[in-house]
Amino acid sequence: MLRTCTWLFKGFIDFFFPPLCAACGERLGEDEEVVCDTCRQSFTRVPKPLCLRCGAGGVKAKQKDCKACPEKPVFFDLARAVVLFRGSAREAIHTLKYKTRPEVGPVLGRPMFLYLKRELGDETFDAIIPVPLHSSRERKRGFNQAELVAEEMARLAHIPLIPEVLVRIKSTKQQTQLPPEKRRQNVAGAFALRIAEPILGKTILLIDDVYTTGNTVNEASRVLKEGGASRVCVLTFARV
Ligand SMILES: [Zn+2]
Ligand SMILES: [Zn+2]
Known part of the structure; x- marks a missing residue:
């Protein structure tokens, strides 16, 4: 009964407010969910070969660091992104x-x-x-987008999700609004460990929505490594 009511309610909502693609804003087809097929197909993979460290595309084969790597020291073992931050991928994140x-x-x-x-x-x-x-930003937005993405990955990959380990203790400016030389400084000291025990000697997959300069994930990786993680790999949906 409850389920029938939910369906009826959804049908009612969809009739008056048809679901729109989160990227292009067009009305979704019946089999399409959240992002339309055309937009999904236009997501562009990061072109290989990749920098073995930061995952930047279009470098020399087997290159271990590149111009796009964060300023040294780099604390993560590798970083990778699925698609380029442009077009419909950028719109969907926005x-x-x-x-x-x-x-x-x-x-x-x-x-x-x-x-x-x-x-x-x-x-x-x-x-x-x-x-x-930072808790103030999460409260304003109502959720942490990186956590929503990570939740789905953890569920599909059967890997434990431990968001309680790392906290953001400094409210930082958005990296994109800053010149490159200020970005490292902006995120310095931004993170702290709440508990170290779950990461001791462990290989951690650190998740974010976008990789911009790598300074944010590098700073988070520093805290995880200093807290005892043996390996930190970064995966983001998109890369600038
Ligand atoms: Zn679309
Ligand atoms: Zn690199």
Whole structure:
């Protein structure tokens, strides 16, 4: 009975407010969910070969560091992104974060899980940690987009999600608004460990929605490594 009511209610809502693609804003087809097929197909993979460290595309084969790597020292073991931050991928992330549509999170988490299986299949991860937001920003947005993405990945990959380990203790400016030389400084001291025990000697998969300069995930990786994690790999949905 309850289920029938839910369906009726959904039908009613869909009739008056047809669901729109989170990327292009067009009306979704019957079999389409959150992001339309055309937009999904236009997501562009990061072109290989990749920098073995930061995952930047279009470098020399087997290059271990590149111009795009964060300023040294680099604390993560490798970073990878599924697609380039442009076009419909950029729009979908924008809709998730700024138009507050949390249902976009799992849509980004699924291709990340497939990427994990396809490209990082040799790695065994003990736990997944999303890059945390400062509590004031999370309260304003109502959720942490990285956690929504990470939740879906953890569910599909059967890897424990431990968001409680890492906290953001400093409210930082958005990295994109800063010149490159200020970005490292902006995130310095932004994170702290709440509990170290779950990461001791473990291989951690650190998740974020977008990789911009790598300074944010590098700072989070520093805290995890200093807290006892043996290996930290970063996976983001998109890369600038
Ligand atoms: Zn679309
Ligand atoms: Zn690099």
